[in-house]
Amino acid sequence: MSRSRCFLILLAALVVSAGGxxxxxxxxxxxxxxxxxxxxxxxxVTVVDLRVLRVLAMVPVGRGPGALTPNPRRNExxxxxxxxxxxxxxxxxxxxxxxxxxxxxxxxxxxVSGDGKWLFVANSGSANISVIDVQTRRVVRTxxxxxxxxxxxxxxxxxxxxxxxxxxxxxxxxxxxNISLAAKIKACPKPxxxxxxxxxxxxxxxxxxxxxxxxxxxxxxxxLTLLDVGETPVSIALKPxxxxxxxxxxxxxxxxxxxxxxxxxxxxxxxGDRPVRALxxxxxxxxFVSNFGSDNVAVYAIDNGRLLGSTPVGKNPEAxxxxxxxxxxxxxxxxxxxxAVLDLTDxxxxxxxxxPIIETLVPLGRNPRAIVVKAFVSQR
Numbered sequence: 429m430s431r432s433r434c435f436l437i438l439l440a441a442l443v444v445s446a447g448g449x450x451x452x453x454x455x456x457x458x459x460x461x462x463x464x465x466x467x468x469x470x471x472x473v474t475v476v477d478l479r480v481l482r483v484l485a486m487v488p489v490g491r492g493p494g495a496l497t498p499n500p501r502r503n504e505x506x507x508x509x510x511x512x513x514x515x516x517x518x519x520x521x522x523x524x525x526x527x528x529x530x531x532x533x534x535x536x537x538x539x540v541s542g543d544g545k546w547l548f549v550a551n552s553g554s555a556n557i558s559v560i561d562v563q564t565r566r567v568v569r570t571x572x573x574x575x576x577x578x579x580x581x582x583x584x585x586x587x588x589x590x591x592x593x594x595x596x597x598x599x600x601x602x603x604x605x606n607i608s609l610a611a612k613i614k615a616c617p618k619p620x621x622x623x624x625x626x627x628x629x630x631x632x633x634x635x636x637x638x639x640x641x642x643x644x645x646x647x648x649x650x651x652l653t654l655l656d657v658g659e660t661p662v663s664i665a666l667k668p669x670x671x672x673x674x675x676x677x678x679x680x681x682x683x684x685x686x687x688x689x690x691x692x693x694x695x696x697x698x699x700g701d702r703p704v705r706a707l708x709x710x711x712x713x714x715x716f717v718s719n720f721g722s723d724n725v726a727v728y729a730i731d732n733g734r735l736l737g738s739t740p741v742g743k744n745p746e747a748x749x750x751x752x753x754x755x756x757x758x759x760x761x762x763x764x765x766x767x768a769v770l771d772l773t774d775x776x777x778x779x780x781x782x783x784p785i786i787e788t789l790v791p792l793g794r795n796p797r798a799i800v801v802k803a804f805v806s807q808r
Contacts, residue, residue: 458806461752462520464505465760465767466493469794473507473516474767475523478751478758478801481769481788485523489516495537498802499562501544505802508535508549515549517565521808527565531558536578541604542586548604550580550591557591559607569607573600579620583628588646590631592619599633599642601649611649615642623664623673625688632673632686634661641675641684643691653691657684665706665715672730674715676703683717683728699726699735707748707757709772714779716757718745725759725770727783737783741768747796752803757784760796767792767799 461478471493475485490509493516498505503520515538517527534553540546540562547560557580559569576595582604583590589602593612599619601611617637624631630652633642639659643652658677661684665674675684677696683703684696700719707716708730715728719738725745726738742761745768749758755777757770770784 456805459803460520460806461801461803462523463749463751463758463767463799463801464496464498464518465747465792465796465799466496466507467765467793467796468492468494468510469765469796471509472793473505473518474792474796476758476767476790478756481790483790483792486793487518487523487525489518489525490514490528494797495535496798496800497538497540498800499540499544500542502562503802503804503806504562505800506538506540506547508538510534510536510552513551515547515560520802520804521806529560529565529567531560531567532556532570537580539580539582539589541582542584546604548580548582548589548602550577552576552578552594557589557602571602571607571609573602573609574598574612579622581622581624581631583624583631583646584626585628587628590622590624590633590644590646592622592633594618594620597635597637599631599644601644601646613644613649613651615644615651616640616654621661621663623666625666625670627670630688632664632666632688634664634675636660636662639677641673641686655684655686655691655693657686657693658682658696663705665708667708667712667730668710669712671712674706674708676706676717678702678704678720681721683715695733697728697733697735699728700724700738704746705748707750709779710750710754716748718748718759720744720746720762723761725757725768725784736781739770739783739786741770741786742766742789747799749799749801752801756787758799758801760792760799762796765792765794765796766790767796 490512492511532551532554536552574593591600616635659679701721704720743764767790
């Protein structure tokens with residue numbers, strides 16, 4: 429086992445055993461926790477040091493940065509620059525762009541294979557996906573998949589890439605090993621956000637044009653069913669145990685709860701104005717929802733079916749992420765241009781029973797859109 433791997437295991441144990449400590453002991457000065465937020469309004473990525481909750485760097489990238497993703501095996505972050513038709517590679521060790529890779533028109537999403545070797549880019553303006561060799565930083569294949577390829581997600585087993593084709597009302601399945609089109613499934617109007625079960629058996633696709641969620645059988649490569657939810661479903665949150673998915677219905681200001689096993693909608697509830705993103709706590713007990721219209725984050729107890737409260741954050745909150753130790757919730761406020769850091773624990777390090785409190789607001793760039801978190805041991 430590598431030294432880095434040993435350290436991360438030790439760190440996880442310290443987090444669990446910290447008890448009353450809000451911040452666990454730091455056995456290595458080389459351990460880093462960074463949040464990366466893309467700012468589409470000023471063509472930059474803000475790097476926030478999560479150990480001290482301050483801006484570490486503002487990294488210039490291409491035009492119109494949106495989606496970004498970390499590499500699980502390398503200390504790199506990849507940014508899709510929609511307006512300049514390229515992908516920026518940020519070295520997390522130095523927080524500088526070390527490569528810019530040209531792709532096709534309007535790249536809208538990026539996703540990395542589990543082994544960290546391949547980057548899949550959905551080019552929404554050119555009906556294809558680009559496949560990039562991470563080691564050589566070159567496009568090795570451009571595969572036509574269909575019009576409006578605005579999102580591509582790799583299944584956990586690494587065998588398929590699921591692509592939402594917004595302009596064809598379809599979902600494409602790509603064989604990841606052979607980089608070939610395995611199937612194209614007619615789904616529902618305007619498919620967008622995708623959630624895939626951990627066993628890679630099914631994908632749930634939010635269809636903004638039909639008040640529906642499409643359930644795709646990834647083994648049989650066919651549509652299983654269409655589920656009626658609320659108006660304009662824009663995002664899907666999957667419970668870590670895979671038992672349920674939660675759908676944010678932006679147009680009807682509701683959240684729908686879906687049983688992943690039976691493919692049935694078990695109910696819907698009101699949680700705020702225009703919910704846009706959701707996250708489930710690692711212990712499967714709490715649902716956090718960013719309400720774009722009411723400028724807050726709501727907390728819902730899943731087992732009790734009860735709204736616990738809400739926390740005002742900034743103007744038009746959208747993207748969210750947990751800190752590596754899951755003690756903080758990071759909320760990107762798109763219009764006010766800042767990052768709300770919410771404390772999820774009390775002074776003794778226990779889960780807070782009601783709504784979280786804001787620990788601080790960190791300034792970002794203009795029109796921040798997406799966030800990812802990277803924790804690693806620096807080798808430099």
